[in-house]
Amino acid sequence: MSDIVTEKKITPKIPLNKKEKKLLDLVDDYEEEIFKLLQDLVKIESLNLSEFQYTERNEVFEFSKKYMDDAGFNANLYKAPFLSKKKNEFYYNLIAFYEGDSPGKTLQFNGHLDIVPYNPDNWDEDTPPLGGVIKDGKLYGRGSFDMKAGVASQMVAMKILKDSGEKIKGKLQMWFTPDEETHGAYGSAFMTLNHFDVVKADATIVSEPTIRKPLQSPSIGIAEKGPQWFKFTFHGVAGHGSWPKEKSSALNKAVRFMAKAKRKLSIPKYKAPITKWQSTKMLLSRVNFADFRTIQSYTGEKSPLDKDKRNTSNYYKTTFSFNVIQAGLKTNVIPDTCELEADFRAMPGLTTQELFDAIVKYCSKLKYRIELPEGYSNLQHSNPKYTDEPVDIDLSIITIGEGSSTNPNSEFGKLLQNAFGAVYKVKPIFTFATGFSDAGNMREAGMKDLFVLGPGGRNAHTANEYVDLDTLKDITKLYLLIAYRYLKA
Ligand SMILES: [Zn+2]
Incomplete structure (x- = not known):
């Protein structure tokens, strides 16, 4: 079965003005920086098993803070102390701002820096879990796909917006959490409870990976269980x-x-926040009927022991x-x-x-x-x-945690959909995730306009995890275009 289906291009094309084109062209110049940053992040083992078994909990945050500081943002680390008796131990959250000259809305970029455990014996020798090895257009490593790639893209998008010298009002905010994989007690839950004034934003893009093979362009997560x-x-x-x-x-x-x-x-x-009919209609707006059938039955590699069919009734x-x-x-x-x-x-x-x-x-x-x-x-x-x-x-x-959803047709939702069409030249597809992300805790705290949108790859939480490097440039362009259009002065 082919790994790729052809996506229908929308006509007429959604236009970009001159300034926007110039801005997005800058991403090409920063391509190597995104890859290098992602490699550096993957090489820092930020394994999250529980609060007592978390390696390099601080190093990955200190590294990210240095990157943001060097890029000219004032990054702050917030301490979330251990809930248990263990003294003087804490988790970090990172918050950084790029502020405009005049007041306005706040757009937030959000991602998690923790990774799930891995068994190195199951990984191919030439692509070890902490290697960050690039091979055949893929960057391998635990956390490469879920979700240091999205994080690296957002960091560089924020840097490009600043370097471009375009005037903005309001602010672009970066927030990295330490423990999304264990449901965010010290990250999304802690910060919304204790520092809501700091983390509340008018709109948020969580850069979890959302390209689901065999599609080539991302889906947009608007709801989760x-x-x-x-x-x-x-x-x-x-x-x-x-x-x-x-x-x-x-x-x-x-x-x-x-x-x-x-x-x-x-x-x-x-x-369900998205009905079967709605999801069918959205998918058929992007691919033809034969490919639609392919996608519906797509399982990727399957163990012979796995006797369960893909049960879409779970949605x-x-x-x-x-x-x-x-x-x-x-x-x-x-x-x-x-x-x-x-x-x-x-x-x-x-x-x-x-x-x-x-x-x-x-x-x-x-x-x-x-x-x-x-x-x-x-x-x-x-x-x-x-x-x-x-x-x-x-x-x-x-x-x-409660199930949650975002209305995709809010003012910001429409801006996002238009920018998506301009970069990917295909119709947006909204999805309802059975798993959770930090977006759930943030919606539960009352934050609105939260969208989950990120790059493509494979093998999250299993061996030989990788991100497709060719998806990083487009997603960086999209983050940048959304930020520019939402905040331009
Ligand atoms: Zn994740």
Whole structure:
């Protein structure tokens, strides 16, 4: 199957004026700088596992601050102290401004500098995870695609805007977060909670990668599901393995809970921010019908063990998967405790309380007493049948976030769509992501006009991650054009 489909060019072309053309031509001169900057960023291991296992947490921020300072921006590092007891440890957020001569709107560029773990043994020898090796037009490395490429493009776009000498009003702001991959407790959540005045902007472009092969031009992310990650602790009774306890083994309780959930756990339905019809229509405005079919069934490389088809119904409902389970001490001991971690992905509109109500009702069907974290109401509490019984399950929150969306036809949205058409010469396609980005936390804090838009590549979170270097120039042009049009004096 070909990796590329042909995209329909829009006619008539969306014009660029002389100044804009000159400005965008500058990106060609800065091409090598973008690649070099991205290589430097990839070589700094900014691995994020948890707050105790985060390598070079500060180095990647200090490096980025130096780049921004050298480019003539005054970059500030904000400290987000560890929530745990460990003293004097913190995460950085980086904020830098390019201010115009007169007041006006604030446009924000946003990205995360952390990367997910990798197993070097699975990477090809000549493209190691921290190498930043360029080969056949691709730059390889953990975080190259997700998302140091977008970050490097935005940094250079901001620099070009300043170097060009074009007058702006208002300001262009850069914000880099340290922990998007673990849902932003010290980044997007911390800053919106503690420094909202600093990070609030009139419009934001998050430069997460959004070119989805086999398309050649980016999609524009306008909505995402909310992560609702819970730990269920099942309580049971220990016993001798030779004398099975079908009902009171904590592990058996968890297994029963998982097995019946698909049919019996009923979660309130919410409408998707983009309907099936809308997404079909947008895709068909960019490619012909044969390519549309190719894209729909496109899976890339697939393991022979993978028997799951690409299930697009996930875009239209809240989903859940059980992904971590821990129980048992010894082969011949029945476990009295079992911990189960579940990953719910909530549609925009569904609240944590509604989800808890659904889970409590489901537990009642199974005749399990469940306790929720403090501050949430529990439907079983009005029923003595449960409150007189011992607790079967304690639910605790790992992280929660709401599903969120942005209206693509706001004033800024229209400016973005027009600039997109001028640079890529194709129609925009809006997408609803099942995963989260920092945009979710920012929308939850009340920020508007948040769009996710970035370069193309492959293998985010797996081996041999790379970014396609030819996508970097265009995305840099787009960031630059949006900033110029939105802020020009
Ligand atoms: Zn990312």
